[in-house]
Amino acid sequence: MKIKTGDTVKVISGADKGETGKVVAVDAETGKVMVEGVNRVFKHVRRSQKNPQGGRLEKEMPVNASNVMVVCPQTGKPTKVGIRYLKDGSKERYAKESGVSLGQVAPAKDSYAEG
Secondary structure, eight states, rough: OOOOOOOOEEESTTTTTTTEEEEEEEEEETEEETTTTTTEEEEEEEOSSSSSOOOEEEEEEEGGGEEEEEEEETTTTTOOOOOOEEEEEEEEEEEEETOEEEEEOOOOGGGGGGO
């Protein structure tokens, strides 16, 4: 999965379409991401010693990774994410529209180094 914790993403479909937020958690196994302030639901809680007031608690639920796009740090628009190898053999993520680096994914490897 090309989306990482800490990325700023924009929701491109669903009830929260158009909202942006920071990725809090990524679950690669299920293909879902938790985004700050997106997909909020109410959980109804019975009164108990732990929660003496009871009532409705608001919490965030995961969103499918296909419903969000990473926001390019240079242009501020949603963009696809690609992976490329640098000359020293390290692997990095980059914004496909502007070509800006989004951070290193893997350390340098001699087999992928040029020259």
